[in-house]
Amino acid sequence: MKRDLQKAGIDSNLRLWLFVGVAGYLLLPWYGLEDFWTLGWVISFPLFSSDNPSGLFLISQGDSLWILPSLLTFLLSGFALRLPRANPSYSRLLMITGLSTVILVVTQGLSIGIRGWTTDWLGELFGPLNARQYGMGYGGLIFTVSALMIFCHGLASRPRKGADLFVTGAIGLVTAVVSVFVFFPIFIMLMSAFRTEDGGGSLLLFFQRLVEQKLWQVDCLVGAGPCGVAINSFLLAVSVGVITTVLGLCFALIIVRTGFRFNKILRALSVVPIITPPFVIGLAIILLFGLSGTVTTTVAEWLGLNPTRWVYGFTGVLIAQTLAFTPIAFLVLIGVVESVSPSLEEAAQTLRADRWTSFKTVTLPLIRPGLANAFLLGFIESMADFGNPLVLGGNLDVLSTEIFFAIVGAQYDQSGAAILATILLGFTLLAFYFQRFWLGKKSYVTVTGKGDSGIPTQLPKRVAIPAISIVSLWTVFTFVVYGMILYGSVVELWGVNNTLTFKHYITAFGLDWKDGIVWSGAAWDSFWTTMMISVTAAPFTAAVGLLTAYLLTRQKFFGQNAFEFGTMLSFAIPGTVIGVSYILAFNVPPIEITGTGLILVISFIFRNMPVGVRAGIASMTQIDKSLDESSATLGASTWATLRHVIMPLLKSATVAALVYSFVRAMTAISAVIFLVSAEYDMATSYIIGRVENNDYGLAIAYSTTLIVVMLLAILLLQFLVGRTKIGRRHAELESI
């Protein structure tokens, strides 16, 4: 009985995609996604309109005839409905027609742009072309996706492969979106790094610019002037990576391995910087150590010196980034430290090792992969950080800010920005490579889910005492920093006029009442845009991330390693690089979304997806695989299993992914700064703009508001999603 149901399901699925694809072609506007949020085009029904013509309408007018072949190959796939499914031609036909449709659409999209042919040799080959085409619209999008799904359908129905429709579809979709939104823009960026001013390409020039003295000089190390931009970034990132890793380890060890009294506070404290836009710490540092900063002026008065701008530069950025990124290292390391089974150290102790020896010989080697991971994160975050170097950098030039100025500055040097971004990407990819292939192989920590009767061993004194001192200092400092932020938001003008006032809040978030609410505050626009974009991006990020995690942990398929590498790679791509590559890749057809809200949403999805993947993988490996299998033997399709069995057990991972992507979207700056437009300005870029105008009060008030909003949002989300009620299953012996 269940077999017949399934067979019917398979063909109806094919019919569905055929129908959707044809409908997209017939009814929806082929071009133009510009007004993604509005549905104005619905009114002028596209079949009969020349404003938003559908694919069919275009062809009937003799326009854009190059989209015709793809329709023909697409329709060809319909013949599969006449073939029996067991026939090998069934799957072959679907694979060939589906894939050729996709290839045809992509090829024509890439070769014909706003000004006709996109490259000269095409023009030479086919003669000049007067027609033009714009970015892809709903029609083109839906049609292409349908073709892709038909290809996946063909893959899934190859005889004797045991493939599943849902799984191949999901793999196809994830591969496609990652290719389009991660690899394609990076590729375009690399291409434009080769581009010379006259529009040609030159390998030699590329290498010349890549190794330029200005980038790589190391004079600062010998005290003979400034270092190159690349060297600055590298030194900063290494320092930040090392320091945050050490601090994070101290935190983790103290919380897991000591009875330190303030453990609860430490845990809570570690979350706060995550919901803080990173440059806000930089602002606080200015309030403390800047020219008119509290500490600077006080000390200067004591010593009878003139206050200086000493903090601006390497020191300041280092302090700010350390404060901002230590919690990330902590979160990585606490998981690792907790997962080292206490009985291992107990065993070492019964084997005559004292506490220090067993810590050194057992625990440390076991957490080494975690340390590498934490370092990598700190390294990448520091490399990508844009806000802190901008507010605190002074004369220190780093890659991320230089890239920004190359793009927005007077010279608008695209290929210069691309070259810098290539270097930045090179650094992070190298770090990623080392972490993965050099240390990654030595990952011993496995979560077995077995109960462990061991008790966490107390930390040896010679580790505990320094750790507690460092952490206490850090904690006090963090409190001071946040105190400053709060206080700074309610004083008139820092260091000049210290009267308390709500002026900044009113300027930013004022409300008037004139026939209804008037959002008169200056910040409302960017605030609501930020909210809307973050809220839109979060569920997609979580979905793509968890789906990918599911495919990686629960399915076996050809090319799985490459797939995993590809999805995790975007993790090593700094936001700055994403920003640059997106504006280079997506301001021309076939995907023309620069200046829209959509590009922000998409950049957040792919920037934050790897974290969703990690959260998903971590919790999915803890769900016994026999649950999937028993669900399958009980007649559930893969999709039903995912929905009814896996997802309910993944609620906390889902919350984590949602919260994380929401928060990251609210606080992100490095990619955002390139992608915002007058219409879609984000909170962070607005704040940075205020800082550049020395309007610190407003900037800090706005930041404080963001922090509070995120806290509330996290609480709300936790409350809404709730937790899955499950007990531990008993695997031990038991009687009735």
Next chain:
Amino acid sequence: MSQVIKTNAADVRFEGVSKIYGKDAVAVGDIDLTVEAGTLVTLLGPSGCGKTTTLRMIAGLELPTAGKIFVGGEDVTDLPATQRDIAMVFQSYALFPHMSVQENIAYGLVNSGMGRDEIAERTSSGMDLVGLKGFEKRLPSELSGGQQQRVAVARAIVLEPQVLLFDEPLSNLDAKLRRQVREEIRELQTGLGLTVVYVTHDQEEALAVSDKIVVMDKAKIAQIGTPVDLYDRPNSVFVADFIGEANILDCDVLSLGESESSVRIDNYQFAVGNVIPEDREARLAVRPRNIALSSESNPDALSGTVKKVSYVGSHYEYTIVGTFGEIFAIEDATLPLKSEGSEVSITFKGRGSCLVPS
């Protein structure tokens, strides 16, 4: 037994089925096997011999590398698990921890698109069958191991599968419960007339529940037969030793008869009940419980020295050495004790000795 839950029992047939992991890790090598409808067949063998893999291929959780699988006469080789009419009780039970007992049992019924009333009816009679009335709303974590197992069984049988599979179903239960649960499984199987394939590494369990036992060794089938067949007429040293332990001794075969053969070891000559083809070398397999020891010397029997005795409650276990090698024997504790170092004469009692090809 139950009015609501019936059976669709079907037979299972393997034709030259192999499963190879990676390039050359043979988990199952070229197996032919038939499980008749309505019978309980056990796959028995030491750990790693390929039992679980075989079972999973029936379920469709693994696809064979070569060969064909038929269920109810239909070729299901290429069908994935979802599309087969086969249910399985997992070693870990694999109950969905976030669903109540009732939801767990109804899960498969919902997937097969059944109406609400029918689901309710079947679920409740399924719970009746395994004696879980009153536990509907509990979560799996709120049940004992034995109860969890019943849920797993109920969840499978309400689907009226063509074949029901068990992978070491008793391994997470304590010793006392094992006997009870295996009897319940057998009762359910005969009561409903189910086709059951049951995996275990415990020969006692296999002998107790099976219609037929498939003994597996190193990815191959060593022998298929009823429990009595396997015990009385093992076809190899491996099977003789794996089922009920055996002393394997060299012997001279004096004559091969229609139903009896005459055999001699040293000066001890006796008859064994089965025959093997003439052209093959044979050894003798003797069950420890079929050895009679006597302190009186007997010129027509084997003689040996008691090397070790241990008392294990109801019986004595002896290790005896002699020209034939070493023999392990078990005697009732009511018989007189033969002390360590003493000379004994050894004879083999009627049934329980047999020839096996060497």
